[in-house]
Amino acid sequence: MLSSEEWGIVALSLKVGGVAVLATLPIAFALAWLLARKRFPGRMLLDGLVHLPLVVPPVVTGWLLLVAFGPFGPVGRWLESWFGVSLMFRWTGAALAAAIMALPLMVRAMRLSIEAIDRRLEGAARTLGASAWHSFWTISLPLALPGVLAALVLGFARSIGEFGATITFVSNIPGETRTLPLAIYSALQVPGGEAMVTRLALLSVALSLAALVASEWLVRRGHRGQDRHVL
Amino acid sequence: MLSSEEWGIVALSLKVGGVAVLATLPIAFALAWLLARKRFPGRMLLDGLVHLPLVVPPVVTGWLLLVAFGPFGPVGRWLESWFGVSLMFRWTGAALAAAIMALPLMVRAMRLSIEAIDRRLEGAARTLGASAWHSFWTISLPLALPGVLAALVLGFARSIGEFGATITFVSNIPGETRTLPLAIYSALQVPGGEAMVTRLALLSVALSLAALVASEWLVRRGHRGQDRHVL
Amino acid sequence: MSFDIDVERRLGDRSIGVRFTAGAGLTALFGPSGAGKTSILNMVAGLLKPDRGHIRIGDRTLFGDGIDLPPEARRIGYVFQDGRLFPHRRVRANLLYGHHLADPADRWMALDEAVDFLGIGHLLDRWPHGLSGGEAQRVAIGRALLRAPQCLLMDEPLSSLDAARREDIMTVIERIRDTLKLPILYVSHDRAEVDRLATQLIALDG
Amino acid sequence: MSFDIDVERRLGDRSIGVRFTAGAGLTALFGPSGAGKTSILNMVAGLLKPDRGHIRIGDRTLFGDGIDLPPEARRIGYVFQDGRLFPHRRVRANLLYGHHLADPADRWMALDEAVDFLGIGHLLDRWPHGLSGGEAQRVAIGRALLRAPQCLLMDEPLSSLDAARREDIMTVIERIRDTLKLPILYVSHDRAEVDRLATQLIALDG
């Protein structure tokens, strides 16, 4: 059904999208928590920064990544000299680009859920002997689960669809950075490539539908009979 | 500070983003409501469809729009012959592209808020004489407001940043479809255009920050002292 | 005859049911925790659909014989066991929510009067969040009375009030029962309260 | 001397304050709705920070003199006026939440015993959503007792329970008061309840 090249592209997309979303999740949650719960100077600024990848065209984001993480860039130079690591032309670079593009969506979704938590339940947990930390893990986080799941779905879908920042930052290298959207782009550049485009586009749709179904299943599993509002 | 050409670009971006978000808002809310509240055959499919613009690379979305809404496309032909309207090369087409790209983000945000509503409050409104419709307007919708505001912010930011679908669908026409990201793209094509790129990128950042501040202000105004959890 | 109720409904793995007719006045539902008192009020209010049976109040059929009136058409004032105030509306807007929706000709209590005997005048501009338990309960009573109901459902309305306030409100309930002759379905665990107010007593067992 | 409390706190445009010392046993807080009873319990529990003053229980200072213990270090069992059960955990997990966190050596009640006198054995696998008012209240009492507290705060714990269940629970409270000698701060509007349980009565006025 799929050629082995197509399988490779799908596998790479899954790897890039999966790693991007899972690695971003804790950071995004921390940011969502900060923005939802804390008042500090520079909060609006942080909020703005988080939204940036949404506003700035992806190619510009990719270009900024190149400027920062490229061999001449400050971060790139530092990574290279301290860890001998370079993200250039690597799938890890593609994951970084995808993660940054997915970040605003993930933060917003989780922030909405965190803001909807009944904080008195956290107080109740504290009187029952839970430290702030324990109450976070057993009460706040589970109650924010709808947002976390929404963040996973949105983030994964966005990562799977990421194109502009990726190709600008790490170019379009088969087997390393050529994810589904980049393969689709290549096909679109060729007159008469529509059949290939359709085929690959349907593939990405199938991937994200699978992610959706999985997340709905998780929600349903988590919700069995419970409801958020009690007395 | 800004040249008149730059002012024109900013004004166009605001118009495109504003119209896209405001026109999409009711549709997105209706979809969010359906997905959050109703169980019907094909619900997963609808959910998947809503997420599509996130997954499929923007150029593909633009291409599909072109195929459907172009003068030779089925919808385009119908619009032309019945209403004498064409979206080709028009800012309305850019708004359509932005709206479609913003849709998944807006639906998710509002869906999260709708799912967090304490439905017993709607029951209470009904016993007080409110029709389902009145209870929706006076109880459900205000309680879903955090999600609506998040949808506005996310949708506007996404619209302001929309590039791939727009340039593919309605091209890059000064004064009509050349929004900020397209102007940035044009500047990027000019070697040494970095200064211009930076300038325009900062402009889009400023726009979206303004939107953020406005939304935070709205939230605070709406929340004065209230809290979602009572007894 | 004001109440003619015969309903049954499965909840989880148990079945809640009751069958009674009651004359005018205040009918007290009595029974242990979990017996199904709240569920029965919910069925009368139209918030919970009985699996079978009928609900008639006076000469109106609310449920049964193919009829199933929506809650807003039942013209019932329901004081919930939990306050269930609207968190996004101030106390005044909570009180007036149903009042504004009612036909002016049907209204039989004014805001001032309710505010007065409930002693909530100083709370009108507050948000529900931050009200004490008893304060919220009083606002909930006011909201239900101001909606111009033709029948009252009260689920432990006085449970967290002090004796003096309780006395004031009971006086008003008696007036509603005797002067306005509204049928009232009343849930309480307090024997003294029930003895004083109830015209009739329906016992449920758990 | 078990309670030595002297606190003050502004809430909105009013000031809540109380100052009392009480001996061993059960101290009842009595006062009209809105007097500040719940706020005082919240201050003792560490959920509301007094503007000034001190809170001492036995020989431990919970607040004042530069000390402000976090709620989890106060070793208090708090039965809230509203149930405040964790909606995402089943009844059993709600009951055991604090139990598991307590030092086994400090525990003085087992799950079985609590379930037994509260009569909630059939609810253990249920979600809090769908519990009746009295059922939720009983689970909340159990959860506070099982947390192995060294002091109890109870805010109208029996308000929506029937007489028989109330009797069972009062017997247990008496036992806790007399055998375990835990200091208890108790809010109730029920005169009979207070007369029977209270060693000492603190009146607050609104």
Add this chain to the structure above:
Amino acid sequence: AERGPLVMAAASLQESLTEAADVWAAKGHARPIISFAASSALARQLLAGAPADLFLSADEPWMDAVAKAGLLRANSRTTLLGNRLVLIAPVGSTMKLTPARGFPLARALGSGRLALADPDAVPAGKYAKAALTALGVWTSVASKVAPAENVRAAMALVERGAAPLGIVYATDARASRSVRVVGTFPASSHPPIRYPVALLKASRHKDAAGFRAFLLSKQGRAIFARHGFSAP
């Protein structure tokens, strides 16, 4: 003011064509409205029935596709410009290398990559691939290529040091201060680089043909030459 003709032009013509339009407008004509995007995107818009007057493509196949759909005005297609391919390196690089048959490109790259526009899709990349193939070095560098979205993106990779070498149009390299031209590819090593121009059948604008003629005129060609384009 009167609207000028609508011109669909390859993005790489941005500076030169803008200048040409300015000069044309200064002659008292309505200023043409120019949409710059990838030739592929523009061609697809035309294929979908977009009503434009003039199309300037960066390569022949997309113009062919539009022609095949019967959208071009008869006899209006002609070649406007030519360009050259150059090998570039970051400005600080001291690399010496002349593109010629069998030149040691792979060795010069070492473990680095060669930045190109996508050789399977984007015109500049296709020319580069053809040139390297003709010079007999393609097989040795094929696995070291970094295919970018377009020429400018490829050049950015070299400018930022991500790639030690890249192949771009002479016009691009000339305009960037961050890259150095290492060598120019022999014109014979690749198919001639040509920018075709054509009027569209759907064109109604009275100035369309005039603007096309102006671009092809001596004055027009001089503007493009100033930006580094060669005559076709």
